[in-house]
Amino acid sequence: MAVRVLVVDDEQDFLDSIVMRLELRSIEVDGVGTGVAALELLDAKPFDVVVLDIKMPGMDGIEVLRQIRSKHPGVEVIVLTGHASQEFRQLGRELGAFDYLIKPVRLDTVLERIQAACRRRRGTDCS
Amino acid sequence: MEARYKQLARRMILTGLAVALIPLYVVGAAIYLYLASAQQQSLRAELLALVVNRASAVDLFLTERTAMLEALAHTASLGDVDEASELAALLRTLNKRQHSFVDIGVLNADGNHVAYVGPYELRDRNYLGEPWFEETLSRGVDVSDVFLGFRGVPHFVVAVRRDDSPRPWILRATIDSELFTTLVRSGQVGLTGDAYIVNRAGAYQTPPRFGGAILSTAPFDPSIAPPGSNVVERQLPDGRRILSAFAWLEGKDWLLVIDRESSETLAPLQLAWKMALVGLAVCTVLIAGAIVFHVRQMVGRLEAEDRKRVAAEAQLAHSARLVSLGRMAAGVAHEINNPLAAIGQLAGLMEDLIGEDFVRSSPHGELFRTNVRKIQEHVDRTRDITHRMLGFARRMEPHQDTLNPNDVVEEALSFIEREAAFREVQITRQLDPALPMIRSDRAQLQQVILNLVNNALDAVANRGRIVVSTRAYGEVIEVQIDDDGVGIPKELRDRIFDPFFTTKEPGKGSGLGLSICHTIMQQLNGSITFDSEPGRGTTFFVRLPRVPI
Numbered sequence: 044m045a046v047r048v049l050v051v052d053d054e055q056d057f058l059d060s061i062v063m064r065l066e067l068r069s070i071e072v073d074g075v076g077t078g079v080a081a082l083e084l085l086d087a088k089p090f091d092v093v094v095l096d097i098k099m100p101g102m103d104g105i106e107v108l109r110q111i112r113s114k115h116p117g118v119e120v121i122v123l124t125g126h127a128s129q130e131f132r133q134l135g136r137e138l139g140a141f142d143y144l145i146k147p148v149r150l151d152t153v154l155e156r157i158q159a160a161c162r163r164r165r166g167t168d169c170s
Numbered sequence: 171m172e173a174r175y176k177q178l179a180r181r182m183i184l185t186g187l188a189v190a191l192i193p194l195y196v197v198g199a200a201i202y203l204y205l206a207s208a209q210q211q212s213l214r215a216e217l218l219a220l221v222v223n224r225a226s227a228v229d230l231f232l233t234e235r236t237a238m239l240e241a242l243a244h245t246a247s248l249g250d251v252d253e254a255s256e257l258a259a260l261l262r263t264l265n266k267r268q269h270s271f272v273d274i275g276v277l278n279a280d281g282n283h284v285a286y287v288g289p290y291e292l293r294d295r296n297y298l299g300e301p302w303f304e305e306t307l308s309r310g311v312d313v314s315d316v317f318l319g320f321r322g323v324p325h326f327v328v329a330v331r332r333d334d335s336p337r338p339w340i341l342r343a344t345i346d347s348e349l350f351t352t353l354v355r356s357g358q359v360g361l362t363g364d365a366y367i368v369n370r371a372g373a374y375q376t377p378p379r380f381g382g383a384i385l386s387t388a389p390f391d392p393s394i395a396p397p398g399s400n401v402v403e404r405q406l407p408d409g410r411r412i413l414s415a416f417a418w419l420e421g422k423d424w425l426l427v428i429d430r431e432s433s434e435t436l437a438p439l440q441l442a443w444k445m446a447l448v449g450l451a452v453c454t455v456l457i458a459g460a461i462v463f464h465v466r467q468m469v470g471r472l473e474a475e476d477r478k479r480v481a482a483e484a485q486l487a488h489s490a491r492l493v494s495l496g497r498m499a500a501g502v503a504h505e506i507n508n509p510l511a512a513i514g515q516l517a518g519l520m521e522d523l524i525g526e527d528f529v530r531s532s533p534h535g536e537l538f539r540t541n542v543r544k545i546q547e548h549v550d551r552t553r554d555i556t557h558r559m560l561g562f563a564r565r566m567e568p569h570q571d572t573l574n575p576n577d578v579v580e581e582a583l584s585f586i587e588r589e590a591a592f593r594e595v596q597i598t599r600q601l602d603p604a605l606p607m608i609r610s611d612r613a614q615l616q617q618v619i620l621n622l623v624n625n626a627l628d629a630v631a632n633r634g635r636i637v638v639s640t641r642a643y644g645e646v647i648e649v650q651i652d653d654d655g656v657g658i659p660k661e662l663r664d665r666i667f668d669p670f671f672t673t674k675e676p677g678k679g680s681g682l683g684l685s686i687c688h689t690i691m692q693q694l695n696g697s698i699t700f701d702s703e704p705g706r707g708t709t710f711f712v713r714l715p716r717v718p719i
Contacts, residue, residue: 054512060512067523125511127500145560
């Protein structure tokens with residue numbers, strides 16, 4: 044089964060383009076612009092990996108991460124943000140994020156991390 | 171010591187010296203002056219008593235001699251005494267108890283020496299017109315002033331008149347000058363004391379011990395001596411000051427003078443004063459030494475404290491500046507990263523969508539594909555910059571990293587390798603591959619090592635050698651940096667960790683490098699030490715605690 048990815052980012056251009064590029068690589072991907080929408084979608088639909096921004100209007104990424112960990116403990120979260128602050132990195136690690144990537148990154152890197160996260164979630168390679 | 175601390179020390183020393191020494195000197199001087207004046211007073215009293223005593227002795231002597239002659243004159247007649255044998259018998263009688271008369275003679279009213287007994291040939295001399303003769307003739311008795319007489323020898327005579335019939339005659343006798351001088355000189359005291367008699371005209375009547383022969387004129391006017399007796403301070407022609415006790419004789423118009431040099435009587439006091447001065451000098455040296463020592467120490471400590479404080483403030487300001495600079499850099503980096511990420515993904519999407527058909531369908535298709543790739547490459551470049559800025563910001567804030575000291579050494583060396591290569595300085599690594607991971611502040615540690623290798627690079631000549639080695643022993647991780655450079659002179663060793671201490675030219679070094687290293691190593695619970703041999707090189711040791719991960 045293909046990897047199911049949810050990308051959460053308030054930067055629309057970034058969100059649209061990364062979602063489309065992942066789709067082009069045969070990944071089942073959804074994109075939402077807010078934390079609330081992400082949590083709603085997670086309730087409605089199963090995902091393997093969430094790619095999550097930290098600084099967002101409304102509910103920020105840390106809170107979203109916290110709720111994902113409690114409600115959907117099996118879902119792996121990759122933090123992808125422009126904020127490299129040490130305390131967020133530390134917090135993300137403590138809350139069990141799979142990885143913490145600083146924007147901008149090449150899609151290849153994101154893909155590689157998504158595959159690694161999926162491997163951990165499923166225990167086998169994800170196609 | 172810096173100028174203003176020197177000035178402070180000088181002021182404190184001067185104040186201390188003034189407070190401690192001035193009262194000492196004032197009290198010393200007061201005691202001396204008091205003692206000197208007391209001494210002077212007792213000396214005056216002593217001299218006065220002496221002069222009064224001696225004057226009455228002299229008076230008594232003269233009165234007695236006069237009385238003896240008078241008694242003789244009144245018991246003898248002219249017929250008796252003009253016989254030499256009679257006269258000689260009389261002289262013997264007179265001198266029976268004391269040899270006070272040298273000769274004796276009888277003169278008639280015409281002044282002829284009609285009889286004489288004595289060692290000189292004075293018989294038949296005529297004394298008419300001699301003051302003493304005239305005086306005796308008119309007043310009946312006279313003690314003469316000293317005069318030379320026919321013999322040309324200074325002497326004085328005592329003469330009495332006998333109012334015999336038909337004409338008066340005179341019995342005269344010469345007083346033994348030696349005896350009289352001895353009597354007067356019995357008032358002489360000490361080595362410089364003098365005792366003599368002057369007449370009203372100031373001529374010496376007995377030879378003074380100093381300052382003249384008999385009959386010469388004394389260097390002062392006897393009229394300065396008031397009637398009776400008293401003590402006067404006067405100055406000798408040679409400038410010495412002496413005390414003179416004066417007493418006018420009662421039976422004769424003579425002034426008995428007893429001189430005493432003040433300095434001689436003050437000698438014991440002056441000796442005491444000299445000893446006191448030595449004592450004062452010793453006290454002064456001790457007090458001054460103690461004051462100077464303590465003030466120096468105090469001001470030195472003050473200066474060190476001040477310097478430390480200033481350095482701490484400077485360092486605080488320095489790190490505060492760096493932290494705010496770091497925050498600003500981080501803020502900028504964050505703001506740029508988001509649009510940059512969008513640009514990167516948009517360009518990536520475009521690259522994904524540009525297929526072979528598209529490239530072939532347009533004359534610029536290939537250019538589009540290339541440029542879209544280039545955009546992503548430039549995004550990568552920009553990311554490197556913003557990530558470096560974030561790294562810098564992170565370094566400014568203290569935190570704990572898990573690190574391998576060898577990596578930190580490598581990072582630090584990577585910064586200076588270009589310059590080292592340019593100057594053909596050989597950097598050798600002897601890194602212990604078995605070094606454990608430790609927890610410490612990577613950025614701070616890197617700054618320390620970078621500072622030290624930078625200093626080493628400054629110290630060595632072109633083609634010099636730098637060796638960086640690491641090792642672990644016990645609970646310590648040690649980084650050692652050796653250079654074969656100029657070394658650190660002995661006299662500077664205590665100061666190299668002082669803030670603002672630099673041997674570089676003004677403007678070339680802040681003098682904060684090693685000071686900051688020292689502070690950082692303290693914060694990291696480590697240490698920094700060194701060994702140096704001028705001309706051979708310097709070794710710095712950076713030691714870190716092996717904090718378990």
